Amino acid sequence: MLSWLFRIWLLFVVIILLAGVGLAYGEWQEVRQEYSTDLHALAAAMADGTQLFLQGAQTSLSMLAQDADRTANITSLLLHEKLQDYLVLNPDFDSVGLKTADNTVITSGMNKDLLHTLLSPVATHKNFFLTTQQ
Secondary structure, three states: OHHHHHHHHHHHHHHHHHHHHHHHHHHHHHHHHHHHHHHHHHHHHHHHHHHHHHHHHHHHHHHHHHHHHHOOOOOHHHHHHHHHHHHHHOOOOOEEEEEOOOOOEEEEEOOHHHHHHHHOOHHHOOOOOOOOOO
């Protein structure tokens, strides 16, 4: 009689454990699906925000270039001052630079040397490499 009761009790425990595992797996799948949906929404929002930021940056840089083009006989010093003013108005940028019609590179900001190298002709910088800090 004891073995019969023990077998029923063991069957009951196994059924409870299987039901618990099944419920846990189903809940895990729901949570995983919800997090996946949330992650896709966050990625789309990040992409939209980045696109808007880059469009704004493109517009403001185009306006800066048009302003520099409108000024006749502008000197390098005046262009440098315009670039510094641009950096003050746009704190999202670390450095800004432009290349004039005669291929003179004018830069301003924290990484102006790096920007000057990037805007200069590649042939003069054969051994140029970017580091992770740059």
